Amino acid sequence: MSSVAGKKRKLPPTESAQTESKRTSTKGKYSPKEDVKEPDELPLATLGDNTGFICSACHLSISPELESRVEIKSSPPAANKLKTQWILKWNVDWSATLHSLCWDNIHKTAGARGKNKIQSSEKKMILEAVKTAEKFDSLQTLNEEAIKAAGMVLAAKHCICFTGAGISTSAGIGDYRGKDGKWTQEDRQTDTDTADEEGVAYEKLRPTYTHEAIAILVERGLIKHVISQNGDGLHLLSGLSPDNLSELHGNVFLEKCEKCTRVYERDYYTLDDTTSQYYEELEDFGKSDLKPPRYAKKCSTCGLNHRTGRRCQDRKCRGYLKDMIINFGDLLDDDIITRAETEANKNDLCLSLGSTMQVHPACDLVGMGQIPLKLAVCNRQETEFDDLCYKKSGTDILGVRVFGDCDVFMKEIMKQLIPPDELKEWEDKRNERIISYTAKRLQD
Ligand SMILES: [Zn+2]
Numbered sequence: 001m002s003s004v005a006g007k008k009r010k011l012p013p014t015e016s017a018q019t020e021s022k023r024t025s026t027k028g029k030y031s032p033k034e035d036v037k038e039p040d041e042l043p044l045a046t047l048g049d050n051t052g053f054i055c056s057a058c059h060l061s062i063s064p065e066l067e068s069r070v071e072i073k074s075s076p077p078a079a080n081k082l083k084t085q086w087i088l089k090w091n092v093d094w095s096a097t098l099h100s101l102c103w104d105n106i107h108k109t110a111g112a113r114g115k116n117k118i119q120s121s122e123k124k125m126i127l128e129a130v131k132t133a134e135k136f137d138s139l140q141t142l143n144e145e146a147i148k149a150a151g152m153v154l155a156a157k158h159c160i161c162f163t164g165a166g167i168s169t170s171a172g173i174g175d176y177r178g179k180d181g182k183w184t185q186e187d188r189q190t191d192t193d194t195a196d197e198e199g200v201a202y203e204k205l206r207p208t209y210t211h212e213a214i215a216i217l218v219e220r221g222l223i224k225h226v227i228s229q230n231g232d233g234l235h236l237l238s239g240l241s242p243d244n245l246s247e248l249h250g251n252v253f254l255e256k257c258e259k260c261t262r263v264y265e266r267d268y269y270t271l272d273d274t275t276s277q278y279y280e281e282l283e284d285f286g287k288s289d290l291k292p293p294r295y296a297k298k299c300s301t302c303g304l305n306h307r308t309g310r311r312c313q314d315r316k317c318r319g320y321l322k323d324m325i326i327n328f329g330d331l332l333d334d335d336i337i338t339r340a341e342t343e344a345n346k347n348d349l350c351l352s353l354g355s356t357m358q359v360h361p362a363c364d365l366v367g368m369g370q371i372p373l374k375l376a377v378c379n380r381q382e383t384e385f386d387d388l389c390y391k392k393s394g395t396d397i398l399g400v401r402v403f404g405d406c407d408v409f410m411k412e413i414m415k416q417l418i419p420p421d422e423l424k425e426w427e428d429k430r431n432e433r434i435i436s437y438t439a440k441r442l443q444d
């Protein structure tokens, strides 16, 4: 995989603003915290750890089946604070799992003015964790909501799907936000160069249950269009037709001729991160030891380099090829955003999966549907769109709001939408599909 060696560049904007300044230091390899499974071993759906949890606050067990929970992670306390009388029983990595109710009590107490039973160093840690807390509904709630969402999909005339980084977490990708999110980790680093840059190459990622389920639902006409903030190429790899997909922030496997606009799909990551790094270092330090190649060109909007070093294969053209990734500062591609808007305007149901919907203008599309707006949202963090999901028409709640893993949610939806024997046959072919995905990616 020599063409993709070295530091890989930041990812397309997937989430928002608070951590913008840190983003350029996310060199494109994914840095998941947990062990990364080889693609062939990826489970059909990651059903989470159903062995149960112990609440860090009340020390009683949490039943994933029946009780909702919150997972948090904080920065380690300063060495001289280690003897604090802790209210929470933190794990060794300063993470903790709590009953949702216990969490509500704890973080309200921590945020309240005046003295209370929580010592100040722990208060700080708890308040820090509020921003990245991940919520998981009980499996029972998730199933009920999935049944409702499936009914809405069947009733909709123009259902669209909006996807974010959260649908790729089980592909071996870390999420951006959330307790182990890449941006979260970077925020906690004082020196971002010490951030863990080992990770999974894009070529190693395989579509998740959610990607595959979306592709099937599009094939069956139940979902009309997919709008994605992800640049990882997994929607196309899952077999979704480009006609049904708007990749708002680009795709790291594509490159486009500057002159004739012909697009090339590659089996490798197309970006030249080293040249972008050169411009970044010039900007940050006024100098760089890197030597820019002759084709290098600083982008006027993001300040990085989009040229990949390859040329158009049309002999009469031979224009420079550019990656199609939208970085901070870059404008979205006119054609792509126009089509996405047209689809978003038509929607009478928007299924938003794995996104906290904070990056503009992408997230604006979520609220563009027919009135009354119908929204079904599944992710692990709160979003600004949650209130819309709970809106009522008469006594009926219009939307669906689920906290949890998209794969688990989609698996339940599929049970409702696809006859059992067909579903089983399709799920059983997962391994065959993995082989076909692997054939479409450069191997090292
Ligand atoms: Zn508890």
Ligand SMILES: [Zn+2]
Residues within 6 Å of the ligand: 257, 258, 259, 260, 261, 262, 312, 313, 314, 317, 318, 319
């Ligand atoms: Zn060309």
Ligand SMILES: [Zn+2]
Residues within 6 Å of the ligand: 299, 300, 301, 302, 303, 304, 306, 327, 330
């Ligand atoms: Zn640019």
